[in-house]
Amino acid sequence: MQFNEKTYQVGGAVRDMLLDRPVQEIDWVVVGATPQAMLDQGFQQVGKDFPVFLHPETHEEYALARTERKQGSGYYGFEVYAAPDVTLEEDLQRRDLTINAMAMDNHGHIIDPYGGQADLKNRILRHVSPAFVEDPLRVLRTARFAARYHYLGFEIASETLALMRTLSGSGELKTLAKERVWQELQKGLMEASPHIMLIVLRDCGALEALFPDWLHHLDADNLEALAHSHDAQLGIEARFAAATRSMSTQAIKILGHACSAPKNVCQLAELYTRIKPLPAATATADTLLTVLEKCDVLRRPELLRTLCQVETLFTQQSYDHLSEAIAIMQSVDSRPFLEQGLTGKELGEAMRSERLARLKQQQE
Structure with missing residues (x-):
């Protein structure tokens, strides 16, 4: 240069x-x-x-x-x-x-x-000029920075929060491309204090403007679980599932479409909604098998393992028994049944019966 x-x-x-x-x-x-x-x-x-x-x-x-x-x-x-x-x-x-x-x-x-240096020292997120309200994306960006620097004690200046409320009520947020909305949401949910991202969006009216159903189902348990998700080193799929735990599968589908969330992120959240709460160690073998089948553990065991991590955020309980159940499911080999001449539906029923028997044996 x-x-x-x-x-x-x-x-x-x-x-x-x-x-x-x-x-x-x-x-x-x-x-x-x-x-x-x-x-x-x-x-x-x-x-x-x-x-x-x-x-x-x-x-x-x-x-x-x-x-x-x-x-x-x-x-x-x-x-x-x-x-x-x-x-x-x-x-x-x-x-x-x-x-x-x-x-x-x-x-x-x-x-x-x-x-800027004074605001860094005083731990304040403050807009530069009144032109802040000209760009609706700044509502999401400011919420993301609040999530990033919350651990350092940063807060949003009252006058900046007022401008964010003005933007949220103006209808401008709805003009944002869905992909940009998700980009900011994902970054915010992956920050050190992801719950702050949603709290700020709630308090400035942005959640109501963009995702009213999410607002109505965002409770204290969701926020507390999110607050611990960073220490648990959870990925975006798990954090999104925790944030939407109180919503129906249909509502999650609508939310995912509204913010252009990736398919894998929405699918895990929807699965979590269908099977929560996860079965405890005292659950029957039949209950365990039903949940394991719903989670498709033979092809994608990582889904249930991730959901166990999410559920731990809410219950503070261990779900090692589900990992053991997954191993039992995977241990059933089809070859002995094929050698008996079983195929199709009969093969599937025989293998399911064997898995159930082994789960029951493990609980004895």
Whole structure:
């Protein structure tokens, strides 16, 4: 790069460096350059809506400084202006939160025109400008940052929460692409305090605007289970199942469609709804076998094992007996029955009877 002081690290990299958190990726903004100047230095342009370029060696993203002006509804309703006369301060002003509106030059000097460092110190998530309400995605992003930094004591500024309520009541959230909604939800549910994501969305009216049925079935047990899901190192399928445990299978289908949740995520949540509560160690062999068959443990034993982890969040009980039951199911070999000439339905019934017998024997 030959831009010297006109090239800056921006956003998350600066924020996490100041918080002494690992920096996952570095974004750069370039002030005073043109698209052609970037191309002449070997950068590859990748942005369609605004000029973003990949460094020829590091492949990090370099974006030309730009401003945005609201022209229509939704996340994409912006007119973007990127030109050499756009200042760094103007570029930072269009960002969502003050902690994301800082830059650092090549000498390590922090440029902080909107008080991001003070808000980091005071553990506050605060909007940069009233233009916050122009982008409905910022409601979800702010909730996600609240989930990420809750363990550090961060809270959303009251005036920012008021703007989030305004956005939630405006109808703008419904203009968001389902895929973007899921992207933010997934990230938020995978943060250190995933329950905070849903609490914030509930408190600002976003859940009611986007997923009213989820709001009506989101109870204290769901939130408490989610709060412990990070320590249990559960994946997104398990966390989503915990968050929707009180909903019907039909409601989960509707929710999954509304937020474009992946098929595997919805299927696990629906399965959990159908079979909860999981059978205790005192359950009969017949009950165990019925649940194991519903969970398709012979082909996908990982589903029930994941649900055992989820159920533990709610009951604080161990479900090792189900893992043992899965092993018993898997131990029944079809070859002796085939050698007897059994096929089709008779084969299936014989193997089921053998599995049931072994489950009963294990309980004796």
